[in-house]
Amino acid sequence: MAKTEIRVGGLGGQGVILCGQIIGRAAAIYSGKHATLIQAFGPEARGSACSAQVTISDDEIGYPYVTHPDILVVMSVDAYAQFAPQLRPGGLLLHEQELIAVDDRLPAGVRALGVPATRFAEELGRRLVLNIVMVGFFAGTTGLLEFGAVERAVRDSVPKGTEDLNLRALRKGHEYGLEVAAVKA
């Protein structure tokens, strides 16, 4: 892998930034790669649009800003509308499939894979872990990071006592991601 640019987008309160942090942490701390994270959110807390830009590379990263991501992870309609046209042609869109309907604004050759992450999170007991389902889905569909590295990054990143639920969410998203990637390969 030379360099992979990722953008995560959604609403404030969906854990967009944490999603980006976990991907970056799994890459930089547990996979021996280089990673950068740029986070953007407004002064309002929940409900406002926010996004994280993550770059992962085997080499040092000179420029951390992501303009045309290879992978876009989106959890809200607004984030999809704003960021989907910026995807690199031939890139990968990972979306919350029950919130976002994929349309023709995607650049040519983009592969779109969806996951009912909100429903999975609610079934697991807490809607709060929607973003962790998305991290698992990211790991399962892209294969960019070893699952063990992502698991350790999640364990490190979430409040003590909540690890079990978060890891269940991660596994759920990962297993679903593996299935979806295999079917649509």
Next chain:
Amino acid sequence: MRLEGFPREATLRDGRTVKLRPIQPDDETTLGEFYRDLPEEDRLFLREDVRRPGWAEEFIHTVDFDSIISLVAESQEKIVGNATLYRSRHGWSAHVAELRIAVARQFQRHGLGTALASLLVRHAIALGLEKIVAHVVDNQVGAKRAFEKLGFRQDAVLPGHVKDIRGVTRDLVVMSNDVSHLWEAMAALVSDYSPTMGE
């Protein structure tokens, strides 16, 4: 939800080991024996008539590992403890679960109840629950202490709510372990808001 990491072994304070595992359909006979063998004063504090023929079979059929999650402790192929978590999947108390535990006399005060309770408390948190409650009678000092060690605190006392084997009226203590702070911490973490941004 499937219970992971079972069966597992627990070493009690006196060195004995017991096997802890989810209850299973073929436990019907041994579970019935376990409850029938409990001394009357212990059985009195249970909510159901566990000596009734067919009770164990009915109980096992209610365990779905979703609303009702039950573990047993096994020693020499006999059940010596049973702990069950009850939760409602809807309504105003969907965030609460109730924990009930019974331990054979010869295994009481050796840490078995704590071991069983600890596993179910952890499981309750993994289910996203916010509060786990347990009911104890005021003179069940060991049980109260065991729950306190697991983070339970006295929530309420219902005076004269139970009568013991001698007909003595006793207070029922409602204890709870409030873990809502865990989810508040998680909510803060995913708020996507930083007060220091832009400074």
